[in-house]
Amino acid sequence: QVQLVESGGGLVQAGGSLRLSCAASGITFRLYTMGWYRQAPGKQRELVAAITTGDSSNYAESVKGRFTISRDNPKNTVYLQMNSLKPEDTAVYYCNARRLDYLANYWGQGTQVTVSS
Secondary structure, three states: OOEEEEEOOEEEEOOOOEEEEEEEEOOOHHHEEEEEEEEOOOOOOEEEEEEOOOOOEEEOHHHOOOEEEEEEHHHOEEEEEEOOOOHHHOEEEEEEEEEOOOOOEEEOOOEEEEEEO
16 A cells, blocks of 8 residues: 655744655655645645656756755655745645656645745
8 A cells, every 4th residue: 555644744934944754655665756746725736846766856946946855765755845935835735656657656645834924
């Protein structure tokens, strides 16, 4: 059974930091591109950051220079370090695992991030 369990969300003031974690089980973690997506009320889910099996990463323009994605393969965990948070970063953040061959795609249950002004 595949599980992606996010943690680390919460309420923070603008300018603050949070670190999200996503612990994966039931998959061969090193074979998956891992991503963080977010969905704000009334908006579509959007990619925030992703990291490949080769540790290449890409980011949404809105978070470049503020967020950093990383992965720890032995721990089956992906992280999202979020600095200089803004109220517009408020959303539910979802962890995603996509297998290299695109034949498997999994989502976590989401964790709420709220940034107050």
